[in-house]
Amino acid sequence: MGDINNSLKNQPLLETIKQDDGLFQIRLSGDWTLNNLVAMPELIKGIKQSVNNNSSKWDLSSINILDTASALLLWQAWGQKTPANLDIKPEHLRLFALWPKQALPDMETPGFSVQSILTYLSGELTSATSQLLTFITILGQLLLDTGHLLRYPRDVPWSEISITIYDAGVRALGITALVGFLIGIVLSYLSALQLKLFGAEIYIIDILGLSVIRELGPLLAAILVAGRSGSAMTAQIGIMRVTEELDALSAMGISHSLRLVLPKVIALTVSLPLLSVWTSVAALIGGMFSAQNTLDISYQQFLLKLPDAVPLLNVFIGLGKSAVFGLMIALIACHFGFRIKPNTESLGNETTNSVVAAITVVIMVDAVFAILFMDVGMP
């Protein structure tokens, strides 16, 4: 590694020599580059000390390399001027001539004031209004597109729909099954502990069946899909903005909503109910497994009792809810995707916003369904 020291690092040196006349001569030599100086802070201290000592003569003629930044450091240390008695190579002198005539613009420092708060609030309000407007625009455009497709069924983007069903639905089968199965086990195990106290073990089937089919299955699937596919959809549209693919589509006269939004909305509206059934089944299997181990309720008994415990209507409520969840997740994902500006910060922010908004809306819609169907489907 000796070579790097020779080729890159010709050490800068500061020597103080006492002359015969009693005055000091400060001699600088070597490579005075910013990289070297940062590694040797004692040099800058040495310079400042020498300035304070009122040293008479500065000899910079032995400096091998002097870069602009080091010249600035020296000039600042000298008190923003060059010393009267200075010995320097002519090509280095030019570096000190730059600074005195430099006019520095004022830095923008946003102060704290009532006006800044008002500006911030009005900005937030405008942003919220524009969000609402663009969301309504997407929704309206979607309705128009649906009308268009009903008139011209040839234009239905089948391949995009099928790709999205595969990506958001088929590829989510593993994770939804795993999460459903584990939640089923946990729910069954915890309920079993309580039911045993009352000797009401058989009601585990009612508890599991109703909560899983009506609530947990659709909700779990929706939350997983919002995190998994919602974020992906937002990021995909955002990257398409960054790489100008959105503009390319527009230039070819292809509607964004028809080719990008609609397939995602249809695909999620179709695949989320299916995924929710799949998650419910996995959760029930987990619950059955746990019930057999903790309460000695056999699989056969569980399956025979299930239709009595849970009226069929609950399955349809679950399916309907899931379809709405899918619709909302896709719409929100696309809405935030189109809001992404071509920079990395915006991409991250809007993807986060998309997932948070999707999960919140899913839970809100779920609450609305719970209120609307309060008396429907109970055994």
Added chain:
Amino acid sequence: MSEPFAIRLEHIWTSFGDKVVHKDISLALPKGEILGLVGASGCGKTVLLREIIGLQIPNKGEIFVMGESLKTLSSSHGKRLRNHCGVLFQKGALFSVLNVFENIAFPLRELGIKDEEFIKRLVFMNLENVGLLAKDAWLKPADLSGGMTKRVALARTLILEPSLLLLDEPTSGLDPISSQDFVDLLSSLHRDLKFTVILVTHDLDILRDLCTQIAVLADQQLVAFGTLANVLACKHPFVQRYFHNQRAQRVFSYQAQPRTQQGQLNG
């Protein structure tokens, strides 16, 4: 200085799967030269540049930057070496979350410099050097035109005054005026700072006006390396097509004034 060469490539072989990109490329570039790396699109110029930066490792062969082998470099020496190399990427690669000022100040802050006045003076000096106005400092990269992006990226690259400058197609996408400004800027900086430059380009004017050395990549090999006159004399079919087509002949015959400057540069 013990090492007379800024860059030494020794028997570089690179391949991606079955596709061979570089077959036994060797080259030694003395310090202070401006090397133009040319070749057909997709012939591995950018890959070679990335290998010199250390972003990619060749399958075989060794690369020496300022006398240091990239293979045996420890991370601390590597960091030190990188501070001596400035890289200008094709699209500027500005940090989109930072404004122009913070982009240019980034290398200084990374060195641990805290003195705000020092940073401010140096950043505005560099902005002026690359021909930008002080008010441009508060713009975000997304608001910049292609030419401005390149200028800001160059200012960021130059702020630590690297001894080796690597430029990937610096004038692509620039209008002829900006492109000429860029050439003038680079040659005046080169006169002052005496750095070594390697630039990948398709711009014949740059080869004529700026480069002191030219390397031609074709058929996965280095087919010509030397001054423009040497390369023009090369008989390789690719060189013949690239440097002796009608357009190139027009460019290289229109050379009365720049050519004499070139002669001086060549020494």
